[in-house]
Amino acid sequence: MEKDELDRKLSEHKKWLDTNGKEGCRADFSGIDLTGVDFASKAPQVDESYQEQFLGPLDPLFDCLGPDLSGANLEGAELIGANLSRANLVGANLVGANLYGARLEHTFLRDADLRQADMRGASLHRAMLPAANLAGANLMHAEMFKVDAPGADLSGADLRWADLRFAHMSDAILIGAKLSGADLRGIWVPNASLDSEISAYPPKTKWALAVPQESGSVWFFHDVQKFETMRSVRQYFKGTPGAIKWLDQLQDRGLKDEQGRS
Numbered sequence: 001m002e003k004d005e006l007d008r009k010l011s012e013h014k015k016w017l018d019t020n021g022k023e024g025c026r027a028d029f030s031g032i033d034l035t036g037v038d039f040a041s042k043a044p045q046v047d048e049s050y051q052e053q054f055l056g057p058l059d060p061l062f063d064c065l066g067p068d069l070s071g072a073n074l075e076g077a078e079l080i081g082a083n084l085s086r087a088n089l090v091g092a093n094l095v096g097a098n099l100y101g102a103r104l105e106h107t108f109l110r111d112a113d114l115r116q117a118d119m120r121g122a123s124l125h126r127a128m129l130p131a132a133n134l135a136g137a138n139l140m141h142a143e144m145f146k147v148d149a150p151g152a153d154l155s156g157a158d159l160r161w162a163d164l165r166f167a168h169m170s171d172a173i174l175i176g177a178k179l180s181g182a183d184l185r186g187i188w189v190p191n192a193s194l195d196s197e198i199s200a201y202p203p204k205t206k207w208a209l210a211v212p213q214e215s216g217s218v219w220f221f222h223d224v225q226k227f228e229t230m231r232s233v234r235q236y237f238k239g240t241p242g243a244i245k246w247l248d249q250l251q252d253r254g255l256k257d258e259q260g261r262s
Helices: 005-017 050-053 228-235 243-247
Strands: 209-212 218-221
Touching: none
Parallel strands: none
Antiparallel strands: 209 218
């Protein structure tokens, strides 16, 4: 897309947002090739009242905000390597979008629809994804350090080899998600919906231990290196409903008893 046309669409979208749809028009980038576009370069100076209302107190890292693309239609758009850092994509339609290698650091994606999106290798460092729909999205090798995604739907998502360290995913849906090779150290997923895949820890996650409770919630520990044997793990969770039964089913996850058995 030509720069002038892109700027025009963004201007019309801003007008559409500012007038509650009475003027301008919703940005429609569906199916358009936006490969490598630097949306961050179109960032306005920070509006402190907006910052306070939507993002909380001003953070030194937020010296500017990206463009406001909330509610925009980007379904099937080609956004390979695009820079959408700090953009407002609340409620945006990104179904099937190609975000391979895209930059989404600190991007606000609440209620965004990212079903079946290709986000391989994308950087979502500290991105905000509460209640976002990422069902079936491909997030292989994605950088999701400290991503904030409470209530997000990641069912069937491919998270293999993704960096999910210290991600906040309370109440998230992870049924059917592929997690082989993912770095889950320090992940926080109370009351999340999980299945057996979550317990199949590969090398990078051998120190992340999930123990389900009867309520269905899960405890994650990123520092269980102190548990030198399976016996010490059992002792630690003595009396925790459901924990011992789950540990009975645990196969070799890098934790063994004193005789070297799983």
